Amino acid sequence: ELGQSLGRLGRALRDQMPAAGSVWGGWTPPGIHPDPRPPDEADVVVVGGGVVGWSVAYWLKMLEGRYRRHGMRVLVVERDPTYSRASTVLSVGGIRQQFSLLENIQMSQFSARFLRDINEHLGVPNEPPIDIQFQPSGYLFLASPEGAAELEANVQLQRAEGAQVALLSPTQLKERFPWINTEGMAMASYGLEDEGWFDPWILLNAFRRKATSLGVHNCCGEVRAFVTSANDTFPSEPESARIKYAHIYMPDSLEYQPVACSIVVNAAGAWAGKLLEAEGLPGELCQPPLPIQPRKRYVFSWHCPDGPGLSCPLLVDTSGAYFRRDGIAGNYLGGMSPPE
Numbered sequence: 001e002l003g004q005s006l007g008r009l010g011r012a013l014r015d016q017m018p019a020a021g022s023v024w025g026g027w028t029p030p031g032i033h034p035d036p037r038p039p040d041e042a043d044v045v046v047v048g049g050g051v052v053g054w055s056v057a058y059w060l061k062m063l064e065g066r067y068r069r070h071g072m073r074v075l076v077v078e079r080d081p082t083y084s085r086a087s088t089v090l091s092v093g094g095i096r097q098q099f100s101l102l103e104n105i106q107m108s109q110f111s112a113r114f115l116r117d118i119n120e121h122l123g124v125p126n127e128p129p130i131d132i133q134f135q136p137s138g139y140l141f142l143a144s145p146e147g148a149a150e151l152e153a154n155v156q157l158q159r160a161e162g163a164q165v166a167l168l169s170p171t172q173l174k175e176r177f178p179w180i181n182t183e184g185m186a187m188a189s190y191g192l193e194d195e196g197w198f199d200p201w202i203l204l205n206a207f208r209r210k211a212t213s214l215g216v217h218n219c220c221g222e223v224r225a226f227v228t229s230a231n232d233t234f235p236s237e238p239e240s241a242r243i244k245y246a247h248i249y250m251p252d253s254l255e256y257q258p259v260a261c262s263i264v265v266n267a268a269g270a271w272a273g274k275l276l277e278a279e280g281l282p283g284e285l286c287q288p289p290l291p292i293q294p295r296k297r298y299v300f301s302w303h304c305p306d307g308p309g310l311s312c313p314l315l316v317d318t319s320g321a322y323f324r325r326d327g328i329a330g331n332y333l334g335g336m337s338p339p340e
């Protein structure tokens, strides 16, 4: 009788608090089961299920055939399926070709081609096609007289890599964007192709859906500790130790599942440095420390019905402050990155 009463009380409480029915507040993004247990073994454990983690998982499965490693068992571990603090979903979603580093330009050119043909790469049979809501729009970098030479050198590098970038004088700038105050401007560079912005949440889900369809596993949990060969009865030298197990802690629990693995990919984003402090990693394996730590970033959103409208580029001024249009209803978003 007591059991029945308690059962009734439990059901009544659950009905009162629908969000309490699940660890994740009753809402779970598609593709992630609230509590899938990790497998006992995986060849590769990817720590972090942001866009980088899922992209790594996708490419591992895509390229496994090339290296005759069919059937690679890949596990993506994400501690927060709501992605409330992940850079991927908090980002501005911009893609540009205008970088000062050769490698960044080359990666961005690859990304632009990849995104253009995204359905060929990430499409899954019998699933809806992917539309990342791409908004083509050039980045517009403004330069003061002091910064003009550097801007010009960057554009030369970008053009040498095949990027389509225009250099504008203040007069040309004013003609093209009459709403810009060109006082104190010496020059501007404007991307003519392969620049704009898209919805990073859609891209993340597209990678996840495709990787899952290729056999990648995922689980909710936090990797907090490792066991390495330095812990063996006959231990290897700490600097040549290999990770043997990743300990995955279940959400809201002290319970963990050890997953035997050969390779761990650190895709923990801003927490990548923190992961190297995980229990069980010999200090020698983590030297030099990763210079990555979470920093406060912000993006403001504002409504400005008389703003530049559809012709608004992603503008970066001489201070590094940036803004862009957000939709077509007079909304804008922008911010400023902290100094290095």
Ligand SMILES: Cc1cc2nc3c(=O)[nH]c(=O)nc-3n(C[C@H](O)[C@H](O)[C@H](O)COP(=O)(O)OP(=O)(O)OC[C@H]3O[C@@H](n4cnc5c(N)ncnc54)[C@H](O)[C@@H]3O)c2cc1C
Residues within 6 Å of the ligand: 047, 048, 049, 050, 051, 052, 053, 077, 078, 079, 080, 083, 085, 086, 087, 088, 089, 090, 091, 092, 093, 094, 095, 221, 222, 223, 224, 267, 268, 269, 270, 271, 275, 297, 298, 299
């Ligand atoms: C405000 C802002 C604006 C940006 N704008 C742009 C832009 O316009 N264009 C552009 O290209 N880039 C932009 N970026 C950068 C871009 O968002 C990031 O480079 C990219 O999203 C990084 O992806 P990630 O997967 O490495 O990290 P994240 O998306 O942060 O994913 C890392 C994941 O790892 C998980 N995790 C961490 N530790 C553990 C653990 N121990 N166990 C399990 N899971 C763990 C976290 O929960 C997180 O979900 C911006 C970033 C910010 C912050």
